[in-house]
Amino acid sequence: MNEWRYLPAGKIARQRREVVRLESGVQYRTMGVRWYGKGAYDRGVATTETVKAKVLYRARQGDFTFNRIDTQKGAFDVVAAGLDGALATNEFPLYEVDPEQMDANFLILHFQQPDVLRRIGAVRAGSEGRARWKEDDFEAWTVPVPPLDVQARIIEVVRAVDKQIAALDAEATALTAVLRCFRAHLITGLDTPVVRADQAFEITMGRQRAPKYAAGPYMTPYLRSANVGYGALNLSDVLEMNFDPTEREVFGLVPGDVLVSEGSASHSAVGMSAMWRGELPEPICFQKTLMRFRAIRGVSIPAFVNHWCQWAYESGTFLDIAGGTNIKHITAMRAVRMPVQLPDVATQEQIADQLDAVSDVVVAARAEALRLRSLRLGLLSGLLDRTIEIESAG
Known part of the structure; x- marks a missing residue:
């Protein structure tokens, strides 16, 4: 297998500061990064009256970013096309990842590992409730740097699992909507x-x-x-x-x-x-x-x-x-x-049997999604610590 390197993140990513000085009366679109892997999001319009900062930083598609507050809760993402040009405060530092060394999406996978997040939680600096994992912490953090073709293959494998999880979540959501309508009909639709x-x-x-x-x-x-x-x-x-x-x-x-x-x-x-x-x-x-x-x-x-x-x-x-x-x-x-x-007990039993049948399908879909999430964690850990060997995408 090709050689992996282990480098400080500052060797493969450079902080990009495209400064925007806020002007009175102008509206600015802003972005942030949610916890628990929910990623970057549109925070809406801001003005000098709604934000304390006088300077913000323009995000560009493909930037690697994170939330400095409670970073151990998994607040990392790559800026998507829909957020290109949005502004971020200094709580969401923006980094250009060297494409000749690393795919920014591979870097995201590293920071999705529970053990990595636990270690980040142990080193954050600041008072209780406002502790931060700052730019110096990120830039000193050692990350695995496999060859680009191996990175691509790992991203492909993990995305395949993510796609299946998303499909199960969508199925469970749709079935839950059906169950709610069916339940309302059976609970309130009888002449009892x-x-x-x-x-x-x-x-x-x-x-x-x-x-x-x-x-x-x-x-x-x-x-x-x-x-x-x-x-x-x-x-x-x-x-x-x-x-x-x-x-x-x-x-x-x-x-x-x-x-x-x-x-x-x-x-x-x-x-x-x-x-x-x-x-x-x-x-x-x-x-x-x-x-x-x-x-x-x-x-x-x-x-x-x-x-x-x-x-x-x-x-x-x-x-x-x-x-x-x-x-x-x-x-x-x-x-x-x-x-x-x-209704009488016999009718209650009929109603419950019908609703339980749909409920069981919803529970099964959610249980399968949960099982796949657990499998994903183990797979990700194995791929990144190399206990699971993987060949390149080619």
Whole structure:
């Protein structure tokens, strides 16, 4: 295999400073770089009244750029044609990459590696919350420089995986839109009796968090609003507090319970719900930032409760009943009075079976995309540390 070199980034990239001095009354198009690999984006129009800087720098297509703030969150990109000519502050330094040594898109791949981002996080300079990875840090950073034809082949392989991930994401998004429409039709389109929510479901508010529960003989994992996403639970960060045996009975979760986010500063999160499926060992409880919707035997079934709560979130019904100005709260008092079109149990089962079938396809597409993202990380790491050998594109 051809020889790889390892050079400071400053040897293959040169900072380009095309200075633009802002003038009063003139509008300027600006750009920035988002975290988490979301890349460069149009920040809109700026004037001397909306930006503090008196000098900005003009970006050109093909420039390598990054966000100096929280760089460890993956804020790197190559300026696309659509941003050619946009202006950037000094928080987004711009570099011309020597095309005889490196493809700027290959440099992006190096900075997408989790281990590289962790190391960047360890060396950033500055006060907490404003730490930066500056130009000197970038220029001193050692990067692999394989022959250009090998770079091209690696870019080609990784892009093939990215293309498949994008296709799966698009499929899941389209299927989710279909599911939402189908769910609204089945939940609201039947000629069924309307009852209060507390006649259809058992609705319970979680236990208030307080310092006195921070320690005790019955420390118990509990879920909070941060654990509830759109139709899915995030169990990567589950906290504990003391729930005595009686409280465990009252606030304990059983498979089939549906957790609804009771309030949030973000209106898009109010009423977000997900079903508890027994993912963690019992006992596990829930905090007051959540409400528990539980099926009533002979009246409702868990799968219908789950889809009803999903519909109430998607339709904005939960948000409509929420009180408050900046931080919206549903509260159990409001939730129990919500009208529910409640079919008989047999019809609920039919509705749930149809919706679950579509939901399963959505989940499968998202799971496959997640699997490919994991595979991509391993592939990228192997290609760049040369544990996976690859020949040139030719």
